[in-house]
Amino acid sequence: xxxxxxxxxxxxxxxxxxxxxxxxxxxxxxxxxxxxxxxxxxxxxxxxxxxxxxxxxxxxxxxxxxxxxxxxxxxxxxxxxxxxxxxxxxxxxxxxxxxxxxxxxxxxxxxxxxxxxxxxxxxxxxxxxxxxxxxxxxxxxxxxxxxxxxxxxxxxxxxxxxxxxxxxxxxxxxxxxxxxxxxxxxxxxxxxxxxxxxxxxxx
Numbered sequence: 001x002x003x004x005x006x007x008x009x010x011x012x013x014x015x016x017x018x019x020x021x022x023x024x025x026x027x028x029x030x031x032x033x034x035x036x037x038x039x040x041x042x043x044x045x046x047x048x049x050x051x052x053x054x055x056x057x058x059x060x061x062x063x064x065x066x067x068x069x070x071x072x073x074x075x076x077x078x079x080x081x082x083x084x085x086x087x088x089x090x091x092x093x094x095x096x097x098x099x100x101x102x103x104x105x106x107x108x109x110x111x112x113x114x115x116x117x118x119x120x121x122x123x124x125x126x127x128x129x130x131x132x133x134x135x136x137x138x139x140x141x142x143x144x145x146x147x148x149x150x151x152x153x154x155x156x157x158x159x160x161x162x163x164x165x166x167x168x169x170x171x172x173x174x175x176x177x178x179x180x181x182x183x184x185x186x187x188x189x190x191x192x193x194x195x196x197x198x199x200x201x202x203x
Contacts, residue, residue, distance in 0.1 A: 007024035008048070014149070016158070018173060018176075019178050020169075021168060021169070024121075027167045028198065035040050037142050040141065041112070041191060047078075048060060049063065057076070061113040061114065062112065063109060066081040067090055068108065069107065072107055074129055090108060094193065094197060102134060104116055104199070109195075111194045113194070116184055120181050121165070122127060122180065123180070124180070131201050133172055134198070135171040138162075138167070138194060139195040139197070140166050141194070142192040143192040143198075144162065144164065145188060146190055148180065152178065
């Protein structure tokens with residue numbers, strides 16, 4: 001499958017300062033994006049996400065899956081997950097994204113939002129297992145959703161609309177200075193699959 005020829009080149013950094021969040025626009029042709037969406041909706045080993053909040057386990061409607069080159073352990077929200085082996089389709093998409101970004105990745109966290117009622121709260125992807133200041137490549141498939149940033153000190157916010165088949169790459173000091181979230185939306189009634197390709201550092 002090929003990359004879409006009308007992607008944003010060079011990509012646009014949507015952050016005004018203190019980090020890089022480069023939006024590449026739509027990088028997958030419609031048929032490729034549709035194929036990956038349908039495949040990942042049905043073939044990924046989805047599980048409801050879990051978190052420990054005030055010593056209580058919370059189970060969300062949103063579903064997640066964690067894949068990688070090795071069975072990496074990844075802990076966030078006080079829950080540890082062990083990576084499943086890559087599928088051929090995940091590897092194919094990973095190679096496309098690596099070609100676009102000139103980065104390499106060894107793992108991927110996938111999120112499934114069934115409707116706009118499901119979102120993600122403010123957070124930074126700064127877990128100790130991840131490469132410090134490494135790139136995180138976020139691929140969006142399915143429903144268009146707004147993606148919001150908030151500066152940790154100035155509280156300045158910025159929102160970007162992520163399209164079906166699009167790519168956003170966070171890198172540099174972004175996780176040090178910015179929080180991000182996926183706000184819920186009552187206007188969205190179809191699913192979105194988000195894939196975030198990452199680099200785990202073995203210690």
